Amino acid sequence: MTQDLSGTFNEMMNGADIRAAYSNLERWHNEMPADLRSLKQHEAENLFRRVGITFAVYGEGGDPERLIPFDMFPRVFTAAEWRRLDRGIRQRAAALNAFLADVYDRREIIRAGRIPEHLVTRNAAFEKAVVGVRPPRNVWSHIVGIDIVRTGRDQFYVLEDNCRTPSGVSYMLQNREIMMRMFPQLFVDNRIAPVDGYAALLKKTLASVAPQKCEGEPNVVILTPGQFNSAYYEHSFLADLMGVELVEGQDLFVEGDFVWMKTTEGPQKVDVIYRRIDDAFLDPLCFRADSMLGVPGLMNVYRSGGVSICSAPGAGVADDKAIYTFVPEMVRFYLGEAPILENVPTWQCAKPDECQYVLEHLDELVVKEVHGSGGYGMLVGPKADRAQIDAFHAKITERPENYIAQPTLALSTCPTFVEEGIAPRHVDLRPYCLVGETIELVPGGLTRVALKEGSLVVNSSQGGGVKDTWVLAD
Amino acid sequence: MKLHVRHETRYAFDAPVKRLVQSHRLWPADNAAQRVLSWSVDVPGGVVGASFRDGAGDMTQTVSVRGPVTELTVTVEGQIETADTAGVLKGHRELVPPSAYLTATRRTALTAELRGLSRDALDGLEGAGTLDRAHALMRAVANAIAFVPGETEPATTASEALNGGQGVCQDHTHVLIAIAQAADIPARYVTGYLLSTADSVGDEAGHAWAELWVDGLGWVGFDAANRKCPDATYVRLGSGFDSHDAAPIRGVLHGQAGETLGVSVSVSQAGQAQQQSQGAGQRQQ
Known part of the structure; x- marks a missing residue:
């Protein structure tokens, strides 16, 4: 998907002038000799390779040995811009959690007629097994990744919410680490809010949702599917930073009222599990019987209050694309506030009149599968040929409830290193909001950039790269 | 009507199992059609824990056995007072929509x-x-x-x-x-x-x-x-x-060697002769 950049918001420019937030960076770039630039680019690649962080962002799959391209030109938010994003992200994370607590309990939002019952209870991510469960502090999604795009000076839209186990935060941390190592002077000349407190905040968040039965310092572990998982690097990286054990299902067992970790000094009780495996594989006695990755009996311990699982099983019902449309309504319903961040206008093909509109405007819309992810199974109308449009016309007609459509957004651009200097390339943003006793957000996130000229697809599986993301201090 | 139930499930494993965990839904909940008078679930050598009433109103309990285990017997025995409500489930507390x-x-x-x-x-x-x-x-x-x-x-x-x-x-x-x-x-x-x-x-x-x-x-x-x-x-x-989802006993199958299962259930009117039925080789997982 390419487009004419004239109508899009260039985050560095204000008309012909450089915006103040980028003026130091513009000078930095202009003064950088060409040979130094390629030297640094090389150095960055070597650093990424040495730490072992390879292609694994957002569970998109792909070659696990491939390096995601790192673009050295940072993306910058002013303090004022971030204040608004920060409030909007926290607000959204709070509403999503209130929704989850509600749909597994009294279902007030359904009773009030604000959201159709079938979208919730017949959703593939709705877990009957956790109805009536009340996790500690009633928090269900402890790490909320909210994907945001910008289309103008003050226009931000939420593209999607990720309430299960959003990945990519290791890139946020490593991008900063590597920039600081390569260009220390930049961090002297600019007042950039730090992101390295993330691991401590994550640990604090996880410890704050320990079960009531836990006495003393909670024992937190990260549960990984193992080293063949594409995000394994991130799992071990976070375990190291937090100083907690990284375990696989076979390292844990259930006995009595608790979950135990096998150690050389005997079994050690586990209080909080930050799981990086899907609901379906958590426990063969509750979900998929053929799962070798989970812990038999884990869900019974969880449901009887002996262990906390983050995110809570069943949290996925809040980030489904069909539910997405109702998030602003959740903000109004549960918090009594006006939504700070807007949704992208979305047509639900499940509604006959909206479906009609979508079918008549396929050439200008982006069509997504309700349960799809990673930029696959998607129609980008303006870039599609007749055959692709006809194919989607047939698919939508056959199963309308499987599809939603959105306008093709003019994503903002950020300067990005290219062969001949710098050029504007489209970007998005994923911040990671932590929800426990408090709601925490480090100032920053992961910026993905579409490296191909004019491309709007930032997915790493389709030629996207990553950037360091700066929030300037006042 | 007062019913007496005895339900025995016997597992025999071809190879010793290192650690065994089962999820049991073997406890009837009281409702307008039934009231438990006495009930027990016995698993010799098992550690019982993590029990709760789930959102559908059913009691669930977890049993773990430290191995090596070559055989295991789960015995349910109890008396329950039943009534005819024409099939209508009344007085059953549940939350699942x-x-x-x-x-x-x-x-x-x-x-x-x-x-x-x-x-x-x-x-x-x-x-x-x-x-x-x-x-x-x-x-x-x-x-x-x-x-x-x-x-x-x-x-x-x-x-x-x-x-x-x-x-x-x-x-x-x-x-x-x-x-x-x-x-x-x-x-x-x-x-x-x-x-x-x-x-x-x-x-x-x-x-x-x-x-x-x-x-x-x-x-x-x-x-x-x-x-x-x-x-x-x-x-x-x-x-x-x-x-599968409703199974009274859910466990994990261990390895290819497998297991043999024997189930016997007898339900009788309390005070009368027992009728016994047997099912062999039925897997309930």
């Missing part, structure tokens, strides 16, 4: 044949109430599937059972769930015990029937294998989407 039971599983997945059976069963009943429609669906299942043990397996799907035309209570229940859901009636799988009488069928290890959601009444039991709604001869254990 009925609409959640419109979701099919692999075992209850709809096919053209199942949709056809549902449509044919309801032909002419367009204006009828849900209760009449539910009875029509039950009759259709009873007519479509002859009660013949040994023709189907635990993993048999509703579609396969319908195509074969023969099966046991599990198959009747799966087919009834599927064709009820096809008619937008929430339906679920119920496990329990049945006092055998001269003309009842289903005396394999344990019994199963379906519950359908009838507006105004709530959940109502339908036992297609016996063409009737549960009465005082039934004991209700627990529910789920299908036989």
Whole structure:
């Protein structure tokens, strides 16, 4: 998907002038000799390779040995811009959690007629097994990744919410680490809010949702599917930073009222599990019987209050694309506030009149599968040929409830290193909001950039790269 | 009616199992049709824990056994006072919304044949109430599937059972769930015990029937294998989407060597002679 950049918001420019937030960076770039630039680019690649962080962002799959391209030109938010994003992200994370607590309990939002019952209870991510469960502090999604795009000076839209186990935060941390190592002077000349407190905040968040039965310092572990998982690097990286054990299902067992970790000094009780495996594989006695990755009996311990699982099983019902449309309504319903961040206008093909509109405007819309992810199974109308449009016309007609459509957004651009200097390339943003006793957000996130000229697809599986993301201090 | 239940499940493992964990749904919940007088679940050598009442109102308990284990016996024994509520589940405390039971599983997945059976069963009943429609669906299942043990397996799907035309209570229940859901009636799988009488069928290890959601009444039991709604001869254990989800005992199969399973269930009227039934080699996982 390419487009004419004239109508899009260039985050560095204000008309012909450089915006103040980028003026130091513009000078930095202009003064950088060409040979130094390629030297640094090389150095960055070597650093990424040495730490072992390879292609694994957002569970998109792909070659696990491939390096995601790192673009050295940072993306910058002013303090004022971030204040608004920060409030909007926290607000959204709070509403999503209130929704989850509600749909597994009294279902007030359904009773009030604000959201159709079938979208919730017949959703593939709705877990009957956790109805009536009340996790500690009633928090269900402890790490909320909210994907945001910008289309103008003050226009931000939420593209999607990720309430299960959003990945990519290791890139946020490593991008900063590597920039600081390569260009220390930049961090002297600019007042950039730090992101390295993330691991401590994550640990604090996880410890704050320990079960009531836990006495003393909670024992937190990260549960990984193992080293063949594409995000394994991130799992071990976070375990190291937090100083907690990284375990696989076979390292844990259930006995009595608790979950135990096998150690050389005997079994050690586990209080909080930050799981990086899907609901379906958590426990063969509750979900998929053929799962070798989970812990038999884990869900019974969880449901009887002996262990906390983050995110809570069943949290996925809040980030489904069909539910997405109702998030602003959740903000109004549960918090009594006006939504700070807007949704992208979305047509639900499940509604006959909206479906009609979508079918008549396929050439200008982006069509997504309700349960799809990673930029696959998607129609980008303006870039599609007749055959692709006809194919989607047939698919939508056959199963309308499987599809939603959105306008093709003019994503903002950020300067990005290219062969001949710098050029504007489209970007998005994923911040990671932590929800426990408090709601925490480090100032920053992961910026993905579409490296191909004019491309709007930032997915790493389709030629996207990553950037360091700066929030300037006042 | 006062019923005495004894339900024994014996596992024998070909190779010793290092550690064994099971999830049990073997405790009947009190409701208007049943009141537990005494009940016990005995697992020699097992550590019991992590018990709770789930959102569907069923008691769940976890049992772990430290290995090596070569055999294991789970014995359920109890007395329960039952009453006839014409199959209506009353006084059962639960939170799961009925609409959640419109979701099919692999075992209850709809096919053209199942949709056809549902449509044919309801032909002419367009204006009828849900209760009449539910009875029509039950009759259709009873007519479509002859009660013949040994023709189907635990993993048999509703579609396969319908195509074969023969099966046991599990198959009747799966087919009834599927064709009820096809008619937008929430339906679920119920496990329990049945006092055998001269003309009842289903005396394999344990019994199963379906519950359908009838507006105004709530959940109502339908036992297609016996063409009737549960009465005082039934004991209700627990529910789920299908036989797998509702299984009274869920465990993990260990390795390829496998296990053999023996189940015996006896249900008798307290004070009278016991009737015993045996099912061997039935896997309940």
